[in-house]
Amino acid sequence: MKTIEFKQLDETLYYKQMQNGLDVYILPKKGFSKTFVTFTTKYGSIDRTFVPIGESEQITVPDGIAHFLEHKMFEKEDGDVFQQFSESGASANAFTSFTRTAYLFSATDNIYKSTETLLNFVQEPYFTPETVEKEKGIIGQEITMYDDQADWRLYFGAIENMYHTHPVKIDIAGTIESIDKITADHLYTCYNTFYHPSNMLLFVVGNIDPTEMMAFIEQNQGKKEFSEPTKIQRHFDEEPTDVAVKERELKMDVQKPKVYVGLKAKQTDLSGEEMLKHELSVQIALESLYGRASNFYTEVYESGLIDESFAYDFSLEKGYGFALIGSDSRNPDQLAEKIKEVINNAATILTEDSIERVKRKKIGFYLRALNSMEFIANQFTRYKFNDMNLFDAVPVIEKLTLQDVVKALETIQGESQQTVFKVMPSSEQAE
C-alpha cells in the first residue's frame, strides 16, 4: 500500500492496485461519522461504438445503454439491492455521465457490510429479458421528465448545435425509441467489456482505518475470477472544429426565453498535468470575463439582460469539450451578442489583476470543496480517469500566469466555434 501526503491540506491518501487491476484509493477523515464510497467505471454514454471483449468486429449499441445498464445493476435474482443498503442504513445511488458510470453509498454504520454489498452487486450482473422489459417503462418516464425540463433541453440543444458526429450530442438516457431496442444480450456485452476491474476505480473517504479497509477490499476481490485485462477499443468518428449549427431555437411552454452561447473546444487530446493546467486556465479566463466582478456582468445585470439564472461552465474530456454561457433573458439575441463580444475581445479584457483575483477565489473554492466527501470522491475519480490529480489543483493554480490563461482561452475562441441555442416561449403562450 502506498501513501501520498498532502501536507498543506493536512490529508493522507492511501493507494493500492488489486491483482485484477482495480485501483483502490482510501482517504481517512478524522472527526466525521460518515463514510462515502464510490465504485466507478470509465464507461459512459459516449462509449457506443467499440469492439466487444474477446471479439474482433466493432459494433454500435443502442443509445442510452450505459444508463440503462446502471439501472439494471440494482436488480438481482433475489430482489432489489436498495433493500440491502437500507437495511444497513446506507443511502445508495448511481449516476451515468458522458464518460463515467458511478455506483455509490454513504453511511455512518455497517461500513464494511455496505462496501461488500457495493462491490458484489456491481460485479455480479443479472439481466433477463423480463427484467429488461420492465425497466423500459421506468426509464421511459425518466426520459419524459427530462423532455419537459426547459433547462435540460437548453443544455442539450446547445451541445447538439456544436457537434457533427461526436456522441456527446446524444442524450445520456437515449430516447424512448432507442431504449426499446435494448436487450439483455446487449447489456451483457457492454458489461463484460467495460466493467472489468482494470477499467474501474474504488474511492473510499471517511471515518475508516485505511489498512483494515484495504485488506477487506483485497480479500473481497481475491475471491472473484476475472479474465485477463485487455485494452478497450472505442471508436469515434472524425469531428470537425467548427460547430455543426450556428443558431437554432426550440419552442416550449416557458414564461421567459432562455439562451446559451456554446464555445466548442478544439484542444481535446490533453491528459495529465497539461490537461489540468489547460482546464483550470480556461475556467479562470471565463470567471474573469463573465464572473460577478466583471464589467460584462455589471453591464448585463444592470441593464436587466440577465437574471439569477445566469451561469457559465466549461467541460473537457478526451475527444470533446465546450464552454456554455447563458441565462433566462427578455432579450436573448442581444445577450448572445454581448457574450460573443466579450469572448472575441478577451485579450484586451483579461489583466494580471483580474487573473490574480480569480486565482485566489479558485484556491478558496478548492479548499472549501475539500470539506465535501462527495466532491472529493467524484472529482478525484474524474481527474484520475484523465491521469490528473485532484490534489494538484491548488499548486497548479498558484503557478498560472496571464499568458497561460490567454493561450488556453484561444482554443475556444474562434468565431466558427461559436453557437447560439434558445428556448423560446411557444406562440400560444405569448398571446
Place this chain on the structure above:
Amino acid sequence: MFLTTKLAEGVHLHIRQTTQFKTVNFSIKWRAPLNQETAAQRAVLSNVLQHSNGKFKKSAEFRSYLDDLFGTVLYFDASKRGSEHTVLLNVETVNDQYLAHNKVFNEVLDLIHTAIFNPNFENGQFVPSIVEREKEMILHRIQSIFDDKTRYAQYRLNQIIRPNHPASISASGTLETVEQVTPESLTKAYESMINEDRIDIYVVGDIDVEAVQKKLTESLPFKDRTPKQPEQTTNESKPEREYTKEQQEMKQGKLHIGFSTPVRFGDEDYPKMQIFNGVFGGYAHSKLFMNVRERESLAYYASSSYNSMYGLVFVVSGIEPSNEKKATDVIYEQLEAIKNGEITDLELAQTKAMLINQLKESLDLARGQIEIFDQYKNLNEPFSVDTWNERWQNVTKEDVQKMAEQVKLEAVYFLCGKEA
C-alpha cells in the same frame, strides 16, 4: 454541541469549536412573522443587501473584495419555516491555517459588520435604481416556478390545500406584493429587521471561542428587543377542492397528492410519524418506490414527504398521463396496506436505520449542525442523536398503523399535457 450566549434581549450567539472543517461558517438568522407583504419586502431586502453596501457601493467591487478574500462566500437569502419568515446571511471562509501567507479571518468579521450595519443608502434610504432591479430579480424568481413543472405542480397543490395559510405563502411573496415594494418601505423593513427581529447567530469552525465572542459582541451591536410572536398555525384553512386537473404543453403527468396529519414537529407522536413517512414513501425501500416504480413500472419517481411544521404529507410522482387512475389506485393501496398493519419487520428496521443515518450524516456538515441545532433548540430539551435514536427504536408496527389511520386525504392535483 453549541455554546450559547445572549448578546442582547432576543439576540443569541451559538458557537461550536471543531477541527472537523477546513473553513469557518457563519450563519445569521433574522426571524419575523410570515405574511405575503413581509415575505415580499424581506426577499427584496435580502437581494439588495447582497448587492452592495456603504463601503462597496457597486456589486462588482463587493464581489472583487470577496474573491480577494480567497473566494469567501457571502450571501443573503430568504426562507420560511412554519409561520415565520427568515432572512439569513451565510458566510463561509477558508481557515487561515490552510493559506500559505494570508490572514483573512478578521477582515471577514469586519465585512459581516459592513454588510449588516452599513447599507448602501442615498438620502437616508436604499438606492431606488438598485431596489427596482432587485424587485425585478425576485419577480423573475417567482415567475420561473412556472417553467419547472414539478415545482409548479407542488406550488399549485400548496395553494389549493391551504389557501391563505403559511403553508401556501412563498418566502418571496407574490408578484403583487413584490410590485408594491418601494425604497421607503424597504428601508422600514430593514430597520424593523435589525431592531425588532428575533436573531440567532451561529459560528462553526476551528476558532478561538472567547476571542470570537468578544469580537462579535463588538461588531454586531444589536439592541435589546422583544420579538413579535407569529400567530399560532391552525387547521382553519381548508382545501378549495378535492380534485384539480390543469393542462399545459408538456409530456409527463405530474401527480401530486396532499394528506393531512394532526402530528407536528415536537409532538410525542412526531418520531412515529417520521417512521410512517419512511415506510410509505420516504426511501428507496418504501412501499411507494417498490410498488409504483419497481412492481408496476409506472414512474421513475414516486415518493412521499412529511412537512411537520404544517402537518401535511405530500405524495409526488411523474407518470404517463393515461395512467393517472392506475397510479392513484396503487398509491392509495399502499396507504391502506399500512392502515391494515401490513408492515414487515424489515421495512421497519430499514426505515429506522435510514433515519439515524440521515441525522448522523447531516451532522458531518457545518451547515447541517447549524440547521439541526437551530430547529431542535426550540424543543426545551438538549439535542442528542442517542435520544432520537431511542425514540425511533421504540416505534412499533402498531404505532405506524395508528399514524396511517390519522392520515387524511385532502386534495389531488394533476398537471398534464393538453391532449390527455
